[in-house]
Amino acid sequence: MEKRATFSSTTIGILFALPMLVLIFVFFYWPSGQALFWAFTLEQPWGGGNRWVGFQNFQQLLSDPVYWNSISRSMIFGLGSTAIAMGMALILALFTDRELRGHGAYRSIFVWPYAIAAPALGLAFRFILAPEAGLLSLINQVWPGIWNPALDGNDAMIAVIIAFSWKYIGYNFIFFLSALQSIPRSLIEAAAMDGSGPARRMWDIQLPLLTPTLFFLLVINITESFQDSFGIVDIMTQGGPARATELMVYKIYFDGFKGLDYSGAAAQSIILMVLVILLTFVQFRFIERRVHYK
Amino acid sequence: MASIAIRGVRKAYAKNAVVHGVDLDIASREFIVILGPSGCGKSTLLRMVAGLEEISGGEIAIDGRVVNNLEPRERGCAMVFQNYALYPHMTVAENIGYALKVAGVPKDERRRRVEATAKIVGLEAYLDRRPAALSGGQRQRVAMGRAIVREPKVFLFDEPLSNLDAKLRVAMRAEIRRLHRRLGATSIFVTHDQVEAMTLGDRLVVMNGGRIEQVGSPAEVYNRPASRFVASFVGSPAMNLMEGTIDRHGVFVYDAERQIPIPATLDARLVGHKVALGVRAEAARLVEPGTAGSIPATVDFVEELGAGRVVHTDLDGLSFAVSLSTPNVMPAGTPVGIAIDPRDVHLFSIETGLRIEFAAGIAAPANSN
Structure with missing residues (x-):
């Protein structure tokens, strides 16, 4: 007995798929198409009257040292926050995995940061890391002026990286922990019988078996660090001081909505999109092949 | 080789007692089979000898040395697990050689010993394969090889044959018997299968409800069961x-x-x-x-x-x-x-x-x- 419903008419099938297709079109293809169109034209600030300019927008961007600055800042931010978020999460998960009661509670507690909207998170960290009143004001009291994200570009970059990492540590932790717990207990015991201590077991047994999860999280973290960082930067530093935290996604917003350069911003978002696609492609092409052990 | 003395060993999880005071003396080179229904505490007892489970009371001595507080690696035991517990990301050679690598044995000697071991368990042709590319019987052999290569004083087997089909089980049984005769390591073999128990053991230990019901040669246990439980369980x-x-x-x-x-x-x-x-x-x-x-x-x-x-x-x-x-x-x-x-x-x-x-x-x- 065939239980699956089949439709003789393709129209019914299309009708069923239509709501999703409309959603995808309205929220993905249409804006992307619009951005693509704007990137190759010159858009008036007050609307109306596009002029086709070909690759001029891109040429202008790529010859602008300020734009290259934002690319390198984005790279620093992406690598730094991914390293911290994944590293910390992995360490937490490895220690949690070793005989810990109530890991169910940990799972839900650690995922909460991920549910916090970036602007709220940014605001919280703005207070936490404030040089005059936050946690680090104690350090400033001992060595005056050593920490000030409002003046020092490096401090500002560190601040946004910490805030962003904090959000993703919990997310990564949950993936790492469930991956660790899916490693059969007897494998760890066998390694213990083979004379391997806890640290050695992590390195020889647990980490290699985590590689699929490591790879997945690497892709997610890098991608998200390029896209999800806007709210944090906007609330904490507004790209400053002196463009030290002007990430690509923030610059798009700034040039577009503050500078009213729609075409330049559209070209930037196309570049960002291509960059993210490229990074993901590179990761799949060169890292994934080292991942599978089965 | 080593003798094992188990004296008044108990195991309790929280308030739940699983092993209630077990006394057992195992002579050097002896092949002991612990037989009992599931949940009788036999695997727990074995894991306490291995050091994978903490001992709640009593003491276990290997070669006269109390091992209660020693890490598994300090006890000189090798163990074969029920599900083999092979490292999926390592080849057969790496699986067998892992203990030697951890122990810091030089590469040349390691390879020599891995090859010698592979020969004993009949895996020379499979050294470069991953466990996923092996059959159940071959995986079982890798698990055995991994235990043998360390030349341990004590072999522990935790129902190693229960995942194999009937024919393979008989073949592996004979192989384990032969291996024991050849290596002479003191062995503890846990099983719920009475045929395995009767054919393998020098002595049988029949356990029920966390207690030893009878210790004796297979013939003794069969011909003169010490309790009603043994009578109904064996045979x-x-x-x-x-x-x-x-x-x-x-x-x-x-x-x-x-x-x-x-x-x-x-x-x-x-x-x-x-x-x-x-x-x-x-x-x-x-x-x-x-x-x-x-x-x-x-x-x-x-x-x-x-x-x-x-x-x-x-x-x-x-x-x-x-x-x-x-x-x-x-x-x-x-x-x-x-x-x-x-x-x-x-x-x-x-x-x-x-x-x-x-x-x-x-x-x-x-x-x-």
């Missing part, structure tokens, strides 16, 4: 057990028409008491119904085993198995008589479940009233 088909009273004539009375003579040398104090009487299926014989001294029964069904057959009979609700070597067609409901030699009878106390000893060989008169 296939299980020993026939019936509860009844000993009357003053040295006769076991099951009911009005079923009375079985038992040796008259029995302790006089037992007369008038209720006991459990056990007879192995192969010790009972089928005779014509109504034969003097036989007990009446009807055939329930016959299990054909090829080499022999087991006739399951019905004693007014109690099932009683009799082994036959000659082919015999008996439809259900056929009346038969069961003849039992008094010397083949086992008696167990109802209260304690323990064996009641008597000197065999002296038969009481069959029908004295």
